[in-house]
Amino acid sequence: MFSLTILNLATIVAAPFAGRLIDRFGARTLLFPSLIAMALCLLAIGYGVTSLPALYAVCALFGFSTVGAQSLTYNKLLTGWFDANRGLVLGIASSGLGLGYSILPLIIGFGMAAYGPGGTTLLLAAIILLLPLVVNLFVAHPRPDREAKGNEARSDPVGRTLRQAVTTRYFWLLAIAIFLVSIIATGIVPQFANVSKDLSFTTAQAATIASVFGIATLIGRLVVGWLFDRFFAPRVTSIIFFAAALGYALAAWTVFGGLGWTGLLIAGILMGLGFGAESDLIGYLASRYWGYRHFGAIYGSLLSIFILGAATGPLLYGTMRDIAQSYGPVFILCALLGTTASGLMLLLPRFPTAEELHDPVPVRTPGLVPAANESNIR
The missing domain is CATH 1.20.1250.20 (MFS general substrate transporter like domains)
Structure with missing residues (x-):
């Protein structure tokens, strides 16, 4: 169970950096490498881990390298596409987590009975590469007028730093x-x-x-x-x-x-x-x-x-x-x-x-702490 703690701690470290990379280079830049890293980490757990320290190391790598395949990337894409019905869209997307929680135990049970632990991780890696990776190749595109270039977007969408x-x-x-x-x-x-x-x-x-x-x-x-x-x-x-x-x-x-x-x-x-x-x-x-x-x-x-x-x-x-x-x-x-x-x-x-x-200077709406100086604002 401590391996899950290590995985979560690695994700905590990676998430802010991943968010900045997505803002700068676009969601797809991080999404596909993260999916591939997820598949490779699963294979490493199934075939390369022979000790507890090795398991901890792979879980740390898993948490750090796969954050781009989590809600961070998908929410960035969805908030760019949808405005009026954004809440419902995010709710539908996150409901996929619930479906995954329901289906995954059945897949793992089948894999363990048919192929054993190593074969099960191979099955999971194949599912990742054949389903989300392929589907995202076609659908995970930013809205054209909000596609990131450098640190700015072409149509200058609003947003605070x-x-x-x-x-x-x-x-x-x-x-x-x-x-x-x-x-x-x-x-x-x-x-x-x-x-x-x-x-x-x-x-x-x-x-x-x-x-x-x-x-x-x-x-x-x-x-x-x-x-x-x-x-x-x-x-x-x-x-x-x-x-x-x-x-x-x-x-x-x-x-x-x-x-x-x-x-x-x-x-x-x-x-x-x-x-x-x-x-x-x-x-x-x-x-x-x-x-x-x-x-x-x-x-x-x-x-x-x-x-x-x-x-x-x-x-x-x-x-x-x-x-x-x-x-x-x-x-x-x-x-x-x-x-x-x-x-x-x-x-x-x-x-x-x-x-x-x-507005380049944050307005003093309720709950806003005034910046001390101009560099703070930037």
Whole structure:
């Protein structure tokens, strides 16, 4: 499991740099090498790893070299193509993650039974090269009037720099909210089986809770994306995050004996909705608050914060469970963290207009920290 921590840490380091490269040279420049690197790393795990240090090294390379094949690249492309229905489009795209989570175990199960571990990694590498790589050759093109050349775009799309973004109070409000929700949402995924075991639920009941969580995540991504296009996105997200916090409170109540399996099932639905909202949130708000031109650098920085939370969550759950001999206390903490994230979303200001984003000097909209000098602005 520590190999996953190493992979996440390498991705945290790589994401901001990858975002800058995408802004400067275009998404395709990083997308295809990352897909090829992903296939090669899988083959290395299947055929080249003969020791634990070697596994750690390959996982570090995996995390660092494949970030260009993750949401960073796809969100950069999609935000360039879509405006009015951007929330729904990002929701549909991110729902592919849910489908992948559902299909991948079946593929791995088939591969292990038919070909063994090495053959399974070869099968996964082949799938990557034959499906996403080939499909992206035809569809992963930037909008012609927004194709990057050097560090500028031909039609001068609006957008703040990363330096300007981090001087705003709402960047850090968003970053903290993302971090908190990432801890509680990604940390719960590996825990459902253990929670069910602690409560003496059957294997079938545990599988049902995990499946319902996945379905709720998929639905949440679609519904929340649709709502983003029609209502003020931070308020929508605040409601969803609060619903997720209620889910963790229900889970704590179940652990302490107040509810049975049905209570944990309802909690799983509410948790899944929160997980779905968080996935769409980063790309949508980054594009609305700071524009398109430097979207990759800003999104990459926020993605690093999200991954840091994802790396922290499982450790938090496991440590508190071992200390308390119960998941009740960690669920209470998660309910508090989710409520805090919900409140932070209510503090976000209105989206700046295109004219404000075009202005070379950031306007003093609510929540904006004035730059100290001209070099700061640049």
